[in-house]
Amino acid sequence: MSATTLLVLPEARRKKFPLPSFARFLGLALVVFALVAPLVWMVLASFKTNVDIYDPSKFFSFVPTLANYATVFGQANYAAYIWNSFFVAFVATVLSLVLAVPAAYSMSRFVMGKSAMVVLLARIIPGVSLLVPWYFVFSQMRLVGSYTILIMSMMFVSLPLILYIMMSYFDSMPEELEEAAQVDGLTPIGAFLRITLPLSMPGVATAGILSFIFAWNNFMFALVLSGSSTKTLPVAIFDFVGYASIDWGGLMAAAVIVTLPIMLIALFTQKYIVSGLTAGATKG
């Protein structure tokens, strides 16, 4: 290291960020506004009467009303749709975790490249190309409209997601822990169940939360495969349109009802979601 390097480096290190901080502040403020403002607009509109929605001057100054929410819960059977969404997403997540966590462990520890390719295929294939054959077969079995088929289709979304997150999690866990446990008398599966699995709970939480969110948000599979009694929230919202004139207030209330639970979950589990969404993306 030359003398000049020694002189220059401390000065360079002090500057934490190369952009002038004002420009950076302005840029980030703009980003936050652009991302949050539409959502605020949606929430505001859900508390307005349709007359107020049609009046641009009643931007922030309006008398808030719960009438839209009353419409949504009264006319349409939203309590049932909320339950359907929750039930389908929850069961699909639990079943996917049970199937995918051991599979991810096995693929990570024993390097099963070919089977990982099948999982990748599940990720890139357009869902419609699966829906047509599924619809053929499951309507023959009189399963279309049942919870079973809805849960299975959501599991098809969740499983590859969980596999990928858990594979990268197990990849980063040292094998020595399990080996030590086996020296101490545990069977290989015992070592997995009593050492590796408890230690990988943060990864399981990440995978589970993301799986729940994706299943909750899924629209296309539910649109085709749900029946009138098993309808999930995204499909119920879509039904809200379709009529001659749109009840904007009611529609926005319905939109808030479907997004709110998922956003609350996201707020409390931020770090898990971020680590899950970026899992594997930065590796070769």
Add this chain to the structure above:
Amino acid sequence: MSSAARRDLGTWGRYSRWVNKHRKWVFAAPAMIFIALLLIFPLVWTLYLSFTNSKGSVRAPFDFIGFENYVKVLTDTERFWPAVGRTVYFTGGALLFEVILGIAIALMLWKPFRGEKLVRVAILLPLVATPVAIGMMWRLIFEPNIGFANEMLSWLGIPAQPWLSSPDTALSTLIFVDVWQWTPMVTLIILAGLTALPEEPDEAARVDGANWWQRLWYVTLPLLAPTIIAAVILRGIDALKTFDILYATKGKGGGSFHEVETLNTYAYGLSFDYNRYGQASTVLILFFLMIIGLIWILSLRKKALNK
């Protein structure tokens, strides 16, 4: 455990030893079988249907008609090729903005600062929001007469735009919505890549007197290239397959002039709105080949960069 005890394990013991010995397959098999059943069979079935004239009802009989569907689809300049064009336009446009904005925002978030949490929350919200609800939200915002978008333009003295309601602007407006929802995803991936970068090359360039832009252009971005391509592949696959927002905002057929109909919504419409399963399967097979081809090209590029 002594060797005598091991010998006396009995049936359960032998069973448990077999499971332990073959745990590789015991662990992987249930998940693999589940995915294979729901994936491989439908893929083969779709390929088969693409050579038939299956339509009408699910149970109606259908005939094998060879390559007729392929000829019909590939010479269809009314629905198929425009849908290809719109798919390319939508995906390309969305990716372009998402990658540029995603990198810019990630750079702004790179080094820690106060209030970082707030920005991170804002970035997470669109990512987890239900796409159908988001589609409805933008429908109201882009409503020509009462929407927030035109209200904001009027503050700036810009005349009102038709947004989603005109065939000329609908698809571009939906690119905007996609950019709003998914730029955060690119930001997160790039940010993860940035944090994993070694610091030495940047400092070396700094010592050599390179300014901020030079270091970004000649040092940081080239090092980041594999991550950027990973983000492009990930986002690209999902943008190609976009369904929720297109269908929620413009409904069946992608609007009255099919103005937002992409390959995915076209295939969906053929299947479930018009029951033309054979032709839909042909479109899907062609679409799938297109996706595989693109990924293949991109991963070759990524491999070359990783070397």
